[in-house]
Amino acid sequence: MKGVAVIKELLAYVRPHRKILIVGGLLGLIGSAAGLAMPLLAKYVVDAFGENTSMAGPLLGLTVAVLVGAVVSAGGSYLMERTGEGIVLGARRGLVDRMLRLKVADVDRLKPGDLMSRVTSDTTLLRAVLTNGIVESVSAAFMLVGAIVMMAAMDGVLLLITLLVVVVIGALVALIMPKIRRAQTHAQEAVGEMGAVLDRALQAYRTVKASGAEEREIAEVGEAAVRARDRGLQVAGWTSLAGVATWMAVQIAFLCVLGVGGSRVASGALEVSSLIAFLLYLFYLVPPIGQLVQGGVQLQQGLAALKRIREIEELPAEPTEPVRVAQGSVEPVGVTFEDVVFRYGDDRPIVHDGVTFEVPPGGLTALVGPSGAGKSTVFALLERFYDHQGGTIRIGGRDIRDWPLGELRAALGYVEQDAPVLAGTLRENLLFAAMDATDEELRRALARTRLDDLVARLPEGLETAVGHRGVLLSGGERQRVAIARALLRKPRLLLLDEATSQLDAVNELRLREVIAEVAAETTVLVIAHRLSTVTNADRIVVMESGGVRAVGTHDELVGLDDLYRELAATQFLVS
Ligand SMILES: Nc1ncnc2c1ncn2[C@@H]1O[C@H](COP(=O)(O)OP(=O)(O)O)[C@@H](O)[C@H]1O
Numbered sequence: 001m002k003g004v005a006v007i008k009e010l011l012a013y014v015r016p017h018r019k020i021l022i023v024g025g026l027l028g029l030i031g032s033a034a035g036l037a038m039p040l041l042a043k044y045v046v047d048a049f050g051e052n053t054s055m056a057g058p059l060l061g062l063t064v065a066v067l068v069g070a071v072v073s074a075g076g077s078y079l080m081e082r083t084g085e086g087i088v089l090g091a092r093r094g095l096v097d098r099m100l101r102l103k104v105a106d107v108d109r110l111k112p113g114d115l116m117s118r119v120t121s122d123t124t125l126l127r128a129v130l131t132n133g134i135v136e137s138v139s140a141a142f143m144l145v146g147a148i149v150m151m152a153a154m155d156g157v158l159l160l161i162t163l164l165v166v167v168v169i170g171a172l173v174a175l176i177m178p179k180i181r182r183a184q185t186h187a188q189e190a191v192g193e194m195g196a197v198l199d200r201a202l203q204a205y206r207t208v209k210a211s212g213a214e215e216r217e218i219a220e221v222g223e224a225a226v227r228a229r230d231r232g233l234q235v236a237g238w239t240s241l242a243g244v245a246t247w248m249a250v251q252i253a254f255l256c257v258l259g260v261g262g263s264r265v266a267s268g269a270l271e272v273s274s275l276i277a278f279l280l281y282l283f284y285l286v287p288p289i290g291q292l293v294q295g296g297v298q299l300q301q302g303l304a305a306l307k308r309i310r311e312i313e314e315l316p317a318e319p320t321e322p323v324r325v326a327q328g329s330v331e332p333v334g335v336t337f338e339d340v341v342f343r344y345g346d347d348r349p350i351v352h353d354g355v356t357f358e359v360p361p362g363g364l365t366a367l368v369g370p371s372g373a374g375k376s377t378v379f380a381l382l383e384r385f386y387d388h389q390g391g392t393i394r395i396g397g398r399d400i401r402d403w404p405l406g407e408l409r410a411a412l413g414y415v416e417q418d419a420p421v422l423a424g425t426l427r428e429n430l431l432f433a434a435m436d437a438t439d440e441e442l443r444r445a446l447a448r449t450r451l452d453d454l455v456a457r458l459p460e461g462l463e464t465a466v467g468h469r470g471v472l473l474s475g476g477e478r479q480r481v482a483i484a485r486a487l488l489r490k491p492r493l494l495l496l497d498e499a500t501s502q503l504d505a506v507n508e509l510r511l512r513e514v515i516a517e518v519a520a521e522t523t524v525l526v527i528a529h530r531l532s533t534v535t536n537a538d539r540i541v542v543m544e545s546g547g548v549r550a551v552g553t554h555d556e557l558v559g560l561d562d563l564y565r566e567l568a569a570t571q572f573l574v575s
């Protein structure tokens, strides 16, 4: 991002608010103009003093200028703040909208804590640059030009001295600005890093405690915080340098003007009142110059934040369109994998090396195989979280690349292997995939997944909060909540990634009944870790290191396939 392009991108955030911004800016200008008139009015008061004429007129003018200036400036600055909040809101909405539509593969690379800081901290920085930065700089520039014009009217020689000083400051500050921008970028990165490290610890809170790793994690977050502070100090250092340079320059200008002006008054070339007014104008230059410098600093900070916001906004979004959940009953669909080749990234090992199998519509199919064989990846490809690189995947006889993404996902029910429950109430979790399910449908799904007694037992029933990631539920309950949620979506194909943890006998029996009932209505593809699931299956696909070894029923495979026999004997609960 360079020069004009960057400013254009910044202005894109401002455009929706330009009308209010212009009004606010105008009020600011009127306020400045009132301020600008004051030294001139003061000169008239002094002149009236010297000439012994009535001071009432000039004094009244001065009072009006003060009052108008104060009221108008306050109104202007309120409008600016309002616009600033609006701009932050727009940036946050845009960023969140993009974040939730990113491709899974891109999100794999990003850190949730860092993403969070982009939405919270970086967007806040944007406000400063877009309101104070741009608008106040415009009004400051107006003040600056106004003061200079007035000074020109007072005395040309003194003006020349002043301008020389202004130019020197300008050059100095221009040198400092890029350094501020770089330091600010690093500071924001450090804030993001801190968020990421903290998020890591919070996500595995129990593991951190169980591992006695509190001290280490605290130290690590602390280090990231220290890095953020150090970078912040760098920004502060450069900013104060710019401030000091400005202040020094104005003091030097003041002394020069006082010296030269004094001698010009002595020689009669300049009136005392003009010198006083000139000196007042000189001090009027201080705030606008300070504001311009501050505006420059904020611009650098905003550009650093913008860079981090744009990094996310420039990632491609998935073309999803909302699809309503089907009414009434649905047709089950079959699945075919034909010579599918897939790897998670160009520099990653091959996960699927020619996977071929076929699942007819309806019934229960189990995927089994050692850990790392690529079973969960089959589901990820069916949901199109990732695109396969070779071969063909069909759902209902149609290539998944030809399905509109929203429609494809609406046809599938998906139960994740880990953490399939979100914070919120039980009801929110159940309705998550099908917001307009009726109470009757909800009741049926609860009965089907044997959750009705749980709901009856809970004091607040469906309104019970389940805690972060559903920690307040047991493993078996979590799994059944996730299945109920997937069922409410009326899937034509249910993908169930069984958690590896062993469930107790009661829960296991329930799960088996649930799966068998669902398989009578729709296609169920389950990644199975339990013999009870497998022996019930209509067919079993045995996967090993990125390929399909064998397909058959339990009895066939026990006779035919060594790996399956071994898995059945060791990994599954042997009946
Ligand atoms: N998001 C991912 N990014 C990169 N590699 C992954 C990702 N998910 C899984 N893998 C790798 O792909 C391989 C197969 O994983 P997976 O399909 O989860 O196996 P299974 O479910 O059979 O245990 C593993 O070697 C794993 O390390």
Ligand SMILES: [Mg+2]
Pocket: 375, 376, 377, 417
């Ligand atoms: Mg898995």
